[in-house]
Amino acid sequence: MKRRDFIKKAGLATAATAGFPYILPSGLLSAQTTAPLTDHVVFVLFAGGVRQQEAVLKRYLADSQEEDVEGNIMYNLLTGAPPESKIAYGLDDAANNIVGGIPIDPVLQTPLDQLGTLFPEVRFSKGGAGHYNGLATGISGNYALAQGLRSRPASPTIFEYLRRHAGFDATDCWYVGAGIGMSRPLLNYSNDPEYGRRYGANFLAPQTTFGTPGMNHFMDFKNYHPETEWSMIQEMRHFLNSNYVEEGLEIPHLYNRPDEQDSIKEFVRATFEKVEQGQVALPPVNDNGDLKTLGFTLEVLSWFKPKITVVDLTNIDVCHGSYTNYLKNLHRADHGVGFLWREIQRIPGMANNTTMIVMPEHGRDQDPNPIQDINDWYAYDHSTGNENTRRIFTLMVGPGAEAGLTVGDQDNPVGDATDVVPTIAELFGIKQIVESQGRLDGNARSMFDRM
Amino acid sequence: MNMLTFYKRVGLFLMLILFMGWGCKEESYVYEVNDVDISPINSTKNKPKTEAQYISVLYTNLFQEAIGPNRMLEALAAIQSIGDKRVAYDILVSKYMADGQVVLPSEEDMRADPEAFVRDTYRRFLIRQPTEAELQWMLNYIESRPNLTPELVYFSFATSNEHFHY
Numbered sequence: 001m002k003r004r005d006f007i008k009k010a011g012l013a014t015a016a017t018a019g020f021p022y023i024l025p026s027g028l029l030s031a032q033t034t035a036p037l038t039d040h041v042v043f044v045l046f047a048g049g050v051r052q053q054e055a056v057l058k059r060y061l062a063d064s065q066e067e068d069v070e071g072n073i074m075y076n077l078l079t080g081a082p083p084e085s086k087i088a089y090g091l092d093d094a095a096n097n098i099v100g101g102i103p104i105d106p107v108l109q110t111p112l113d114q115l116g117t118l119f120p121e122v123r124f125s126k127g128g129a130g131h132y133n134g135l136a137t138g139i140s141g142n143y144a145l146a147q148g149l150r151s152r153p154a155s156p157t158i159f160e161y162l163r164r165h166a167g168f169d170a171t172d173c174w175y176v177g178a179g180i181g182m183s184r185p186l187l188n189y190s191n192d193p194e195y196g197r198r199y200g201a202n203f204l205a206p207q208t209t210f211g212t213p214g215m216n217h218f219m220d221f222k223n224y225h226p227e228t229e230w231s232m233i234q235e236m237r238h239f240l241n242s243n244y245v246e247e248g249l250e251i252p253h254l255y256n257r258p259d260e261q262d263s264i265k266e267f268v269r270a271t272f273e274k275v276e277q278g279q280v281a282l283p284p285v286n287d288n289g290d291l292k293t294l295g296f297t298l299e300v301l302s303w304f305k306p307k308i309t310v311v312d313l314t315n316i317d318v319c320h321g322s323y324t325n326y327l328k329n330l331h332r333a334d335h336g337v338g339f340l341w342r343e344i345q346r347i348p349g350m351a352n353n354t355t356m357i358v359m360p361e362h363g364r365d366q367d368p369n370p371i372q373d374i375n376d377w378y379a380y381d382h383s384t385g386n387e388n389t390r391r392i393f394t395l396m397v398g399p400g401a402e403a404g405l406t407v408g409d410q411d412n413p414v415g416d417a418t419d420v421v422p423t424i425a426e427l428f429g430i431k432q433i434v435e436s437q438g439r440l441d442g443n444a445r446s447m448f449d450r451m
Numbered sequence: 452m453n454m455l456t457f458y459k460r461v462g463l464f465l466m467l468i469l470f471m472g473w474g475c476k477e478e479s480y481v482y483e484v485n486d487v488d489i490s491p492i493n494s495t496k497n498k499p500k501t502e503a504q505y506i507s508v509l510y511t512n513l514f515q516e517a518i519g520p521n522r523m524l525e526a527l528a529a530i531q532s533i534g535d536k537r538v539a540y541d542i543l544v545s546k547y548m549a550d551g552q553v554v555l556p557s558e559e560d561m562r563a564d565p566e567a568f569v570r571d572t573y574r575r576f577l578i579r580q581p582t583e584a585e586l587q588w589m590l591n592y593i594e595s596r597p598n599l600t601p602e603l604v605y606f607s608f609a610t611s612n613e614h615f616h617y
Contacts, residue, residue: 170535180531188534203534213528221545224606228598236607239588244493244613251615252499253537264538 032432037400040354041424042301042309042344043158044337045138047131047178048316049382050360052391054330056120057410061086064323064368065377073103073331076338077358077395078118079111088375089327091285099374100328104285107338112358116397117405117451122415124362125443129382129389132182134361134417135312139175139187141421141440149183153190155439158421159201160189162308165433170256171263172307173201176297178289178314180205187310188254192439200254201308202264206296207289209268210275219272226262234258267303274299283339288329290315294336298343305349308424312361319364323377341397355398355427357420363389392417396447400427407451418444492582496616502530504617506543509609512575513547515554537610544609548602556601565593568601576608 053063055074060083061067071083082103093101126143127133136144142155159173177184189200208214224230241250256264274280281302282295290313297311313333319326337358345351366388368378382389394415408414418441425434426446434440500508506526510518518526526543533539547553561568569589573581581589593599608614 175534180528185531185534200534203532205532208528208532213525214532216522217526217529218542218546220549221542222549224545224603229603232596232599232603233607233610236592236604237611239592240607240611240613243585244496244611244616249497249499249616250612251537251540251610254535256535256538261535261538261541264533264535265542268533268542 032430032436034426034429034431036429037427038353038355038398040305040307040309040350041427042297042311042340042354042356043138043420043424044340044356044358045135045310045312045361046316046333046337046358047135047312047361048314048329048333049129049131049134049319049362049364049389050316050330050392051319051364051380051388052121052393054327055360056118056393060327061377064380073327074334075106075111076108076334076341077112078334079113088324089331091287100324104331104335107284107335107342112338112341112356112395112397113406114404116356116395116401116403117407117447119394119396119407119415119447119450121408121410121413122359122392122394122417122419123413124390124392124417126441128384129362129364129386130384131314131317131361135182135184135187137417137441138359138361138420139310140190141418141434141444143418143441150186151183151191152186154192156190156192156195156199156437157187157201158310158424159308160192160195160199161421161425161430161434161437162428163199163201164195165430166428168307169260170200170202170254171260171304174300174304174306174309175201175203176293176300176309176311177203177205178207178293178312180208184312197252198255201310202254202256204296204300206271206299207292210271210280210296214268214272218268221265221269223269263304267300270303271296271299281343283336285332285335288315288332290329290333291336294340298340298347301344301350302347305347307428319380320369321371321379322373323368323379324373324375326380353399355396355400357423358395359417359420360392362417363391365389394419394447396423400448402451405451407447414450415447416441416443416445419447419450422446423448492579493577493613496613499616502536503527505540505615506530509540509544509614510547512609513544513553513605540610544606548606553602553605555605558600561593561601561604565590568604569593572604572608576605576611576614 053059056078058070058072058080060071060073061069067086069083069086072078072080073082073089075082087103088100090100090103092099127145132149133144136153139157140153140155144153147154162168163173175188184205185203188203189197280295281298283291286292286295293311301309315329316326316333318329341356344354362382364380364382365386369381371379422431422434422440422444423446425431426448431446506523507518530539556568569581569586573579
């Protein structure tokens, strides 16, 4: 389908649905709701700070190390031939003693930009290029311009919008974090007094939960019999809590229903068993933390089949000190996301009705810092005020996204880092409600409105 | 009755009224005690413990010894890795209960002197005595549940909202 045809049909569809309020699966009826375009959304914050030059521009070493070698090292996401020389982004070639000398085989037969819509030149238009700022912006649709690291987002997250306005359950919404650092555990709900914890998402940092801390403090936790033991605990706790009824003075829970709480506990128990047995659904290559995070994300998807899942990656950020390792982790992030997409199509209930969005939280500097790595290549930071840090891309694939469409280019930037929230809201039929709350950044627009 | 007698009686009546009026003058007493609102016994506990404080107190209450710094950091990381803290603490306490090192009264002791057990449990976890109503409820509960163990009671107190506040 050509772009013009797509826009025409999308416009007709929009016009057709605009006048007819849609009853969401939750039973909510509003004149501002429209028919959902998808059943599930997975939003990958392709995070750690990615330079456009090595990502969508496929310049490999050409725009960074004064080496005349171009090529695409993200061939699961993007179309393009890989570099032909100076290969340093793959698996280590021990036989020939070449670090990163063996590229990882593609996971997908067709790159995702051919299956979906690519916005190759998007802007992180405000604020500094900090990881927390970037992550908070991606999930709230608003720039965290005056926000400290150790505080929750000031604006509602997409989880809160969906739980409040689309009636999603707590276990419909997950934030899977690359870790517990950089205030990630605060990203599952905002400080907004009209939203907040009541509408928060479940959070999981699987490498901590199922790593050493969790193994020592969670693994093999006692399984109380639901009828003869757990019911008594519940009764006594209810009595104790009913004698302590001050408003808001409770252990900060996320309003998971009792059956949802039980399901989370059973998920933790079952996943520990998988860890012990080496059965976690990890990507074929899983030699860094991001790839393990993506494997655990698949476990979350398989167990809960959430409607909205956000997962963030971080290993690309080694670029502060090693360009070679940056290339390796960028290549691995592509490998992991390709694997995630492939495996989603094998999950009953999520196959063919899941939309995935991929976006870096911010870019990296135009010019290097003085640190050189084993290949004598220079490293790159992400500094406040550097315009190159504002350059990112967004890729959307699955229901709602037109295949093979590219919107904008290097000379014609289209899109903003805040667009993902209204886009997800539109995918779930509540865009107008979200926009009418007045909490989004002024630049934020649904990607569908930018096509 | 002649007129003179009538006037005498009326005069006496008026004097009596006047006298009673003086005698019934309301006295105002000031005891210099302010009015006090009666609040629940636990109402002063309105500050949430930090995760570190809660884990530290929880560990001490269950194991009757202080948690070591490395163990503390690990437990804190584990708790932070799960968003719903009620679920996270349930799992943590379940794990500790499976440890075998938790210091628990025996079931025989609980059944032999349930009032002492209830009072000790309130003191250990909630740093207060139970109200009479709380005491009676707990005593009835223990008596009516032959399968109830001290472990289940401790679990309930350890994960109660009041235990999370100070």
